[in-house]
Amino acid sequence: MEYEVVIGLETHVQLRTRSKMWCGCANEFGAPPNANVCPVCLGLPGVLPVANEEALRLTVLTGFLLHCAVPELAKFDRKNYFYPDMPKNYQITQYDRPSTANGWVEFETGGGRARVRIARAHLEEDVGKNFHYDRYSGVDFNRAGVPLLEIVTEPDLRSAEMVYDYLNALKDILRQGGISDCDMEKGMVRCDVNVSIRPAGASELGRKVEIKNMNSFSGVRKALEYEYARQVEVLCGGGQLAQETRRWDDAAEITESMRTKEQAHDYRYFPEPDLMPFAPTDAWLGEVQARVIELPLARKERLMRQYGLPAADAETLAGDAALGAFFEGIAPRAKQPRILANWVINNLRARLAETSTSIQAVKFPPAAMLELLELVDTGRISGRIAQEVFAEMFATGDAPEHIVARKGLVQVSDAAALEPLCDAAIAAHPRTVADYRAGKTAALNFLKGQVMKLSHGKANPNLVGEMLQRKLQ
Amino acid sequence: MWNTLTISDLAARLGRREVSAREALQACLDRIDQVDGRLHAFLSLDRADALAQADEADARRARGESADQPLLGIPIALKDILAVRGQPLGCASKILHGFISPYDATVVEKLKAAGAVVFGRVNMDEFAMGSSTENSAFGRTGNPWDLDRIPGGSSGGSAAAVAADECLAALGSDTGGSIRQPAALCGCVGLKPTYGLVSRYGLVAFASSLDQIGPFTRSVRDAALVLHAISGHDPRDSTSLPEPAIDCAAAIHGDLRGIKLGLPREYRIEGIDPEVKSAVDAAVRQLESLGAEILEVSLPHTQYAVATYYIIATAEASANLARYDGVRYGLRIDGDDPIEMYARTRGAGFGPEVKRRIILGTYVLSSGYYDAYYLRAQKVRTLIRQDFLRAFEQVDALVTPTTPTAAFRAGEKVDNPLQMYLCDIFTIPCNLAGICGLSLPCGFTREPRLPIGLQILGPPMGERTLFKVAHAYEQATSWHRQKPPIQ
Numbered sequence: 001m002e003y004e005v006v007i008g009l010e011t012h013v014q015l016r017t018r019s020k021m022w023c024g025c026a027n028e029f030g031a032p033p034n035a036n037v038c039p040v041c042l043g044l045p046g047v048l049p050v051a052n053e054e055a056l057r058l059t060v061l062t063g064f065l066l067h068c069a070v071p072e073l074a075k076f077d078r079k080n081y082f083y084p085d086m087p088k089n090y091q092i093t094q095y096d097r098p099s100t101a102n103g104w105v106e107f108e109t110g111g112g113r114a115r116v117r118i119a120r121a122h123l124e125e126d127v128g129k130n131f132h133y134d135r136y137s138g139v140d141f142n143r144a145g146v147p148l149l150e151i152v153t154e155p156d157l158r159s160a161e162m163v164y165d166y167l168n169a170l171k172d173i174l175r176q177g178g179i180s181d182c183d184m185e186k187g188m189v190r191c192d193v194n195v196s197i198r199p200a201g202a203s204e205l206g207r208k209v210e211i212k213n214m215n216s217f218s219g220v221r222k223a224l225e226y227e228y229a230r231q232v233e234v235l236c237g238g239g240q241l242a243q244e245t246r247r248w249d250d251a252a253e254i255t256e257s258m259r260t261k262e263q264a265h266d267y268r269y270f271p272e273p274d275l276m277p278f279a280p281t282d283a284w285l286g287e288v289q290a291r292v293i294e295l296p297l298a299r300k301e302r303l304m305r306q307y308g309l310p311a312a313d314a315e316t317l318a319g320d321a322a323l324g325a326f327f328e329g330i331a332p333r334a335k336q337p338r339i340l341a342n343w344v345i346n347n348l349r350a351r352l353a354e355t356s357t358s359i360q361a362v363k364f365p366p367a368a369m370l371e372l373l374e375l376v377d378t379g380r381i382s383g384r385i386a387q388e389v390f391a392e393m394f395a396t397g398d399a400p401e402h403i404v405a406r407k408g409l410v411q412v413s414d415a416a417a418l419e420p421l422c423d424a425a426i427a428a429h430p431r432t433v434a435d436y437r438a439g440k441t442a443a444l445n446f447l448k449g450q451v452m453k454l455s456h457g458k459a460n461p462n463l464v465g466e467m468l469q470r471k472l473q
Numbered sequence: 474m475w476n477t478l479t480i481s482d483l484a485a486r487l488g489r490r491e492v493s494a495r496e497a498l499q500a501c502l503d504r505i506d507q508v509d510g511r512l513h514a515f516l517s518l519d520r521a522d523a524l525a526q527a528d529e530a531d532a533r534r535a536r537g538e539s540a541d542q543p544l545l546g547i548p549i550a551l552k553d554i555l556a557v558r559g560q561p562l563g564c565a566s567k568i569l570h571g572f573i574s575p576y577d578a579t580v581v582e583k584l585k586a587a588g589a590v591v592f593g594r595v596n597m598d599e600f601a602m603g604s605s606t607e608n609s610a611f612g613r614t615g616n617p618w619d620l621d622r623i624p625g626g627s628s629g630g631s632a633a634a635v636a637a638d639e640c641l642a643a644l645g646s647d648t649g650g651s652i653r654q655p656a657a658l659c660g661c662v663g664l665k666p667t668y669g670l671v672s673r674y675g676l677v678a679f680a681s682s683l684d685q686i687g688p689f690t691r692s693v694r695d696a697a698l699v700l701h702a703i704s705g706h707d708p709r710d711s712t713s714l715p716e717p718a719i720d721c722a723a724a725i726h727g728d729l730r731g732i733k734l735g736l737p738r739e740y741r742i743e744g745i746d747p748e749v750k751s752a753v754d755a756a757v758r759q760l761e762s763l764g765a766e767i768l769e770v771s772l773p774h775t776q777y778a779v780a781t782y783y784i785i786a787t788a789e790a791s792a793n794l795a796r797y798d799g800v801r802y803g804l805r806i807d808g809d810d811p812i813e814m815y816a817r818t819r820g821a822g823f824g825p826e827v828k829r830r831i832i833l834g835t836y837v838l839s840s841g842y843y844d845a846y847y848l849r850a851q852k853v854r855t856l857i858r859q860d861f862l863r864a865f866e867q868v869d870a871l872v873t874p875t876t877p878t879a880a881f882r883a884g885e886k887v888d889n890p891l892q893m894y895l896c897d898i899f900t901i902p903c904n905l906a907g908i909c910g911l912s913l914p915c916g917f918t919r920e921p922r923l924p925i926g927l928q929i930l931g932p933p934m935g936e937r938t939l940f941k942v943a944h945a946y947e948q949a950t951s952w953h954r955q956k957p958p959i960q
């Protein structure tokens with residue numbers, strides 16, 4: 001029998017706020033243990049939470065980006081369970097009145113497009129982190145109280161690959177929207193999956209298994225691949241699946257049972273009496289609405305449409321907001337936006353990466369890129385020289401015109417100057433000349449390269465080509 | 474005998490330099506040395522810190538910083554549930570063993586800013602759970618009128634300390650009557666402000682939606698002075714009302730003509746002590762003679778209040794007290810794993826009443842029971858609030874006994890929690906409704922001679938009316954001037 005996999009995701013994302021959810025402590029990764037703590041986030045007796053308004057805004061902004069509805073009223077609840085990393089032994093979260101719900105994410109997968117419904121995105125607080133040593137354990141509460149957004153999908157995902165693509169699309173949206181830095185290595189994104197299988201074509205859902213403890217998107221993909229195979233094997237062997245929670249063991253690459261339905265926690269949710277329900281006003285919503293960005297997928301399509309870019313380039317620019325903005329800042333004035341995109345991606349981006357520079361720190365003004373392309377376009381410099389000019393621009397911030405003039409890089413299109421160089425190349429490579437004449441047209445390129453070398457790259461390559469062809473006829 | 478004065482009297486004498494803040498505090502400390510061995514209102518006392526505060530108050534006065542500072546140099550004791558930076562914060566519980574607060578409660582900050590000498594940790598029922606202060610892990614407090622009797626609770630230490638002249642005023646907290654009931658049983662004035670009027674930041678939570686801090690004093694005017702100092706919006710408490718500090722002193726004048734007072738029909742219950750009843754009846758007649766119009770009103774859902782309270786309060790408490798787990802502070806009894814450590818720590822750290830309430834609260838929130846208990850209780854709570862709001866459309870304030878009986882003997886109700894819970898039958902609805910209530914002395918039982926309290930309840934933010942009514946009554950009577958026999 002063929003089995004279909006049905007997957008739903010709960011993705012936890014740390015919000016990009018300056019301070020924590022209920023207190024003024026810094027929301028910062030990498031500080032020494034328990035450096036960013038205060039009576040409130042340590043849950044000392046007598047303290048009270050005060051909601052971080054930016055976290056509330058980012059939650060609603062996420063709702064807008066994920067096409068969710070924003071209910072008139074949201075509230076917080078207490079989720080009760082004991083764990084040493086939980087300062088209060090209850091987590092403040094949103095149980096039945098989340099800040100935002102009922103939306104969708106559209107993304108590319110399997111060569112097409114898919115839409116996954118978002119059940120809800122709610123705000124809660126992160127917990128601390130336990131460290132285990134030989135004879136004792138320690139808890140670092142720096143992370144305790146960091147605002148955490150939980151984004152829950154409907155069971156709309158149908159393969160491990162699709163999940164992987166969804167997660168990457170979601171990450172792009174959240175990063176570009178300024179919601180979260182989504183740095184996996186810093187634990188800013190964590191996700192739990194719910195997975196079941198059913199005979200292909202069936203409408204009823206199978207027994208749901210929750211998998212926890214994946215710490216990378218590829219880990220999620222692997223866990224789902226493993227779990228699908230495991231479940232199919234159990235059913236094909238005539239066995240029954242249990243509704244349970246399983247843990248992904250990243251080293252062994254297997255899932256193992258943590259607890260069954262019977263052992264499930266009773267979280268005893270109830271409304272958080274220390275916080276008032278939150279009813280956003282129209283003005284408040286308007287301010288958040290003003291922060292909505294164009295989604296990466298929409299931007300990719302627009303870049304293709306508006307500038308005629310190939311899909312790959314459009315995707316690169318849409319996926320890197322800063323680079324995209326750089327491009328779009330000058331693209332309307334470019335004669336050939338496609339070529340500009342090429343330069344931005346292959347030269348500028350590469351240089352930025354090589355030198356670990358941020359785009360804000362680029363020394364030349366964006367319009368200098370247009371000037372550079374103009375020099376090539378009008379034949380004043382060759383494409384090869386343009387590379388050299390760009391490197392200089394990047395290093396010094398000097399205008400391309402200046403660089404060309406200063407270094408004497410103007411393209412040589414003077415036939416009288418090029419004649420002797422072509423003759424020299426022909427004379428020096430009789431075998432290549434013979435090959436060419438025997439019909440190996442590619443040999444011409446070699447000769448052309450020799451002339452370019454002799455001219456220190458300044459010769460007009462088209463002219464050189466024509467001249468060589470004529471001479472060898 | 475500076476310790477026996479009211480705040481108003483002492484402030485006037487401090488202002489005239491008849492006495493220094495240090496001398497006033499010393500009088501309190503001497504009185505504590507004299508009686509507290511028997512009374513046991515104080516759990517601990519940092520004399521050096523208190524004297525330093527008194528000296529600072531004197532210095533402030535010498536520098537001329539005393540204008541509009543009626544609390545400058547006034548010694549005020551604190552229930553062991555309020556956080557004071559550098560002082561123990563124990564809630565009369567073993568589980569907070571050794572815990573020193575690293576921060577000040579908002580009310581403490583405000584009192585210190587006003588120049589009050591904030592001193593001592595006074596006894597209470599553990600985590601404010603109880604009506605007799607017998608649930609303290611550190612021994613019971615006596616009633617200054619009869620040491621064999623209880624002072625009420627949970628703020629029994631605060632009431633006893635004020636009644637016995639160990640301090641000029643004290644702060645307590647009131648979740649279901651924990652200020653008003655001990656104030657009544659010890660013969661002082663106790664105020665439970667409107668929910669949200671006084672910041673709860675730094676008040677160790679018992680039941681967050683019900684808890685409110687308030688003063689114990691020996692006069693109505695004194696309570697208004699303390700309330701003025703501690704009230705007002707606090708950005709650190711999200712449930713704090715967007716109101717400035719409330720000054721009720723200006724409302725304290727004149728007779729009660731034009732004031733309508735309601736007597737809730739449902740508060741006329743069986744089991745009310747005849748002496749309490751006759752004292753309250755006499756007080757009502759007195760209020761009428763002062764010009765108030767007396768009307769009967771109905772609060773139809775009163776009979777459900779105690780049950781509703783014990784569901785909501787315990788549910789919130791079960792979560793609020795979850796943090797005492799031995800991981801970060803207080804008592805820790807190690808185990809082989811965290812669960813064992815929790816069980817041992819909490820098993821040894823909490824007393825029986827606290828455990829009883831945590832279990833009850835955990836139960837009413839459990840899956841499958843939530844709707845029948847917690848959700849239903851919340852609905853009834855709304856009905857109870859509506860009862861009051863409707864009554865306050867007819868009358869300015871309500872008048873009731875504070876407690877059904879005067880102070881009972883220590884040990885009398887320890888084995889009967891239900892009997893104990895009924896001590897708060899007249900005070901609980903006020904917390905559920907979030908309104909304000911004040912208790913003041915209105916007489917004594919004959920044999921033995923024990924104080925009786927009159928409760929006045931007002932609408933949300935109706936403190937001015939409470940003070941006007943209470944002050945007019947107080948000025949017409951002399952109950953508040955009676956001193957307990959403890960020497």
